[in-house]
Amino acid sequence: MKIRRTRWYRSLTLRLLLVFWALLSVTAASGYLLAIWNKPKAELSPLKPEIYQTLQPLLSDALTFHSLQPGRLIAGDYRVAAQLSNTGSEKLLMDELLRIKHGSTLLRMLGQEQPQQIPLDERLLMGPFELNGNKILVTRPLGPAEYVDKEKLEQESMQARALTVIIGSGVLAILLGIWLIRPIRRMILGMREVAKGSAKPDLKRLPKRGDEVGELARALSQTALDLAKSRDAQRRLLSDVSHELRSPMARMQVALDLTETDAHEDDPNWQQLRRDTERLSVIIERILSLSRLENGLIELNKESLDSGELVQQLINDMCYQKPEVEERLVKLGDAWPEIETDAELFRLVLENIVRNALHYTESTVELSCEVGRDNMCVIIRDHGPGVEESTLVKLFEPFYRGDPARHHKAGVGLGLALSQRTAVVLGGSLTAKNHPEGGLKVVLELPKR
Structure with missing residues (x-):
């Protein structure tokens, strides 16, 4: 029987290349999307009382308040980040760098009714501080404790992101492994039946695929059938030969019994002939018994x-x-x-x-x-x-x-x-x-x- 060859477009090599390429693409895309999804998002929190007490005296003078422009140093490390005025041609002014990176956050802060704070990069954004309908936002560098909290948040987010990517990649790898190993395991189980000498091995479990694994399965199936036929033919031949020898051997034993005399008891040649005949009879009987057992011809009582x-x-x-x-x-x-x-x-x-x-x-x-x-x-x-x-x-x-x-x-x-x-x-x-x-x-x- 001719084994059907695998066509190139059904090749397992091509499939593996496509699967690994898809796996790498999915992993990269998942990592990118998860990086965006799990990007640490700082939350607004009420302004600390000590900060409010520090800034309130400086921001209570109307003349000074109206003169504050983005980037101006107020006191210490505190700088103006944005200004929303109810007069003039330019009502909204922002620090250019903060506007580019965190413009939406600045607008959200200006819309709050009560002063809030939120960490942005290496700085803390605070506000809005309001006087006569005008609002400003203030920033300063993060303090040591605030910086530690920010690093902890980013570390936890990174760990969650890495864990998610690892789990996702692991699931994909397991699915790929099952796809590869399952047909091979089915072939192993089928060949174990053949190795046990089953007269009718169950070959339906062998995978029916168009790639090299399927070609191997078809070759193993054909080999198993050939082995089963060869084994059956050998058993039948041995059984048939033993069966054919059984009758003449029985006649030989009867003939020996009928022709035996007292003189033969001391004849070594005669005794050897009898032992050989009995030995052949035992061999024939056991071969026939073995054949009946292997072919399931013995019924249990x-x-x-x-x-x-x-x-x-x-x-x-x-x-x-x-x-x-x-x-x-x-x-x-x-x-x-x-x-x-x-x-x-x-x-x-x-x-x-x-x-x-x-x-x-x-x-x-x-x-x-x-x-x-x-x-x-x-x-x-x-x-x-x-x-x-x-x-x-x-x-x-x-x-x-x-x-x-x-x-x-x-x-x-x-x-x-x-x-x-x-x-x-x-x-x-x-x-x-x-x-x-x-x-x-x-x-x-x-x-x-």
Whole structure:
């Protein structure tokens, strides 16, 4: 299947450039607008009594009052900022610099009924002072305390502005990150299903886009379908071959049983032939069982059972078959819960694990139980040398046998793989790790119901 290529105008690179350009533009515009919006605005406040008392004697003489022009020094640092007269050709006069920068504020101050004060840049504007219908505004430099208050107001405004810009940029960055990460996360989830070996992976979650991410999703989708088909074909081939071998192998065993005589008991070649035939039969049966599990062909027959009683029965049966293992098999604890599961499959998992532990170690094998709220764990631990960390993940792979030196007497490498698949069918899991005090610890976790 040909994967559709991405056209340049749908390119993710172009989209990212546009998005980053838009993000920078929005951030710059937001900063500019917020700078205007959050610009510290000084508020009018009533004139302090001490200032009024200082200026009132100087501004009570009518002749002096009418002679005051903008820029004139009255006393100390006090200067006239504006004059509003009810006579003459020029009724309104302002300090030129103040008119350019703060003309609207001067007009607003002249319209007040009572004297007010307001900080402007580095100066304090006061007024209006009125005499015989004429008004003037006065300024002086800010005092130390007034300057500190002004700086504090500007600092708070700047912090609020910076915080607003940071939050706004953060929200935009989060939205951009979600836009980029969400399709990638969906691809990861889809590929995890494929990695788990799902026969029918759910690929609907893969993003359908026209850019490089969409192209990658389509390539992964096609790869997943090809892998699923290849895996299914491999499973069918293995199952079909095993099924075809089952009948002739059964006939061979029947033929061996019919032709066997007392003389064959001491014949090593005959005995080797019988062992090989039995071994092949076991391999075929386990391959077929594994195939049925992987293809969902086994129906659960759930029933309520005492897990401790089932484990004890398993130990008794194994000791009956091989009395020499009686001292090596130990069941720990009495708090084994009653669970609802398939008894045969539950026993199959436990038996495979216990037989594997008995086969590869000469130590004691302990079976214990941990009970949770909704599940239970059966722990099978041996006291052998354990397993190398690098091979722990391979223990449940079909046909894997960990110790090449023992291959001549080891199993077929399907027991643990079959056990893990069975645990999944039962709604649980099967894991293995080395015990801190030595030996291998295999944990079978199953739901109680």
